[in-house]
Amino acid sequence: MRDPFPIPPIPALSRAVEPLAARLGMPTLPLHIHEVVGAALLYTFIQVVVSPVLSARFFPQHYPRHNRSKKANWDTHVVSLAQSLLINALALWVMYADDERSAMDQEQRVWGYTGGCGLIQALAAGYFVWDLGITLLNLDIFGLGLLAHAVSALAVYTFGFRPYLNYYSPTFILYELSTPFLNIHWFFDKLNMTGSKPQLYNGIALLATFFLCRLVWGTWQSAVVYADMWRGVSRPPSPEYLAAKAFADPLTAADPDANVMFFVAPDAAAAVPLWLTGVYLASNVVLNALNWYWFVKMVGAVRKRFVPPKPGAKERVAAVAAGVVPKAEKVTAVEDKEGVAVRQRRAHSIVEDVVPDSEELREGTIQ
Numbered sequence: 001m002r003d004p005f006p007i008p009p010i011p012a013l014s015r016a017v018e019p020l021a022a023r024l025g026m027p028t029l030p031l032h033i034h035e036v037v038g039a040a041l042l043y044t045f046i047q048v049v050v051s052p053v054l055s056a057r058f059f060p061q062h063y064p065r066h067n068r069s070k071k072a073n074w075d076t077h078v079v080s081l082a083q084s085l086l087i088n089a090l091a092l093w094v095m096y097a098d099d100e101r102s103a104m105d106q107e108q109r110v111w112g113y114t115g116g117c118g119l120i121q122a123l124a125a126g127y128f129v130w131d132l133g134i135t136l137l138n139l140d141i142f143g144l145g146l147l148a149h150a151v152s153a154l155a156v157y158t159f160g161f162r163p164y165l166n167y168y169s170p171t172f173i174l175y176e177l178s179t180p181f182l183n184i185h186w187f188f189d190k191l192n193m194t195g196s197k198p199q200l201y202n203g204i205a206l207l208a209t210f211f212l213c214r215l216v217w218g219t220w221q222s223a224v225v226y227a228d229m230w231r232g233v234s235r236p237p238s239p240e241y242l243a244a245k246a247f248a249d250p251l252t253a254a255d256p257d258a259n260v261m262f263f264v265a266p267d268a269a270a271a272v273p274l275w276l277t278g279v280y281l282a283s284n285v286v287l288n289a290l291n292w293y294w295f296v297k298m299v300g301a302v303r304k305r306f307v308p309p310k311p312g313a314k315e316r317v318a319a320v321a322a323g324v325v326p327k328a329e330k331v332t333a334v335e336d337k338e339g340v341a342v343r344q345r346r347a348h349s350i351v352e353d354v355v356p357d358s359e360e361l362r363e364g365t366i367q
Helices: 011-024 029-058 068-097 106-111 115-137 139-161 166-190 197-234 274-306 313-322 327-347 350-354
Strands: none
Touching: 011 029, 011 139, 029 068, 029 115, 029 139, 068 115, 068 139, 068 166, 106 166, 106 197, 115 139, 115 166, 139 274, 166 197, 197 274
């Protein structure tokens, strides 16, 4: 499948990045560098222009009153929502329309390349370029944890330009199907709609998509990619898959849009480096474990939001305030009051205190 991006590579930009791509062993990066840069600029425009203008226009009672920290957090959630909707739609379309990708065998899934998968790879990398930039500019707000996440996520996504596991770039992007619901859940809290029916329905959709996409689909696809990675580590690609021998027609063999193994050069064919496989394996295992942990916490958090407090707690608090109950009971009642306050606070901050931000959930991909 040819790269469906409507703008062709910019020659000057591709030439400028070629030396770096050669040093890093990423031959497909010059083909997609304009998409990486374009995606980073698009998300910056949404964060700097689109989000402040539309948020102030449609939510004048909420957005303008925020301080710098809260506005930055709001704007990043707007970008995350836009990015997740765009990348999910494109990933689903590539998986449906890319016939070359659908026909890949095990070796091609490890070393192969198609323009459609390269586009998904580039857009994801561009998003993390933006993420790294906004985190560095607001390090006092987002902290070192999100900085480390941005650096590591960008590094992992750029490995696909080797190309390595290019086939799986749209597969693991589908983790993001739960991210729109996560961001909407967050906005319901900020718009004083906590506990409303729309938030309940969105919460059900969030839990369902999170379970199906991250736990069921993600765990299954992780097992599949582990098998492919083991094949890549154990031995190099078969000779018949080398670019010079892949097709009888030399014109077809020289066309990366027709020869999915074009970038496997005969003089550079070798098994996948163990360190590279180790990076992917470790990150994927950790992120899958986190997804299971987050899901358990999310179920508990949503339950707290919509299950009312224990009967009698509010009445005891009111009795304490009125001075009706004896002193000894006041201590217990005050403790109960604090307990209710804690439950209420946590119920109003599920996304912030329990459900990880969409920035963290983005890590649920290995490509």
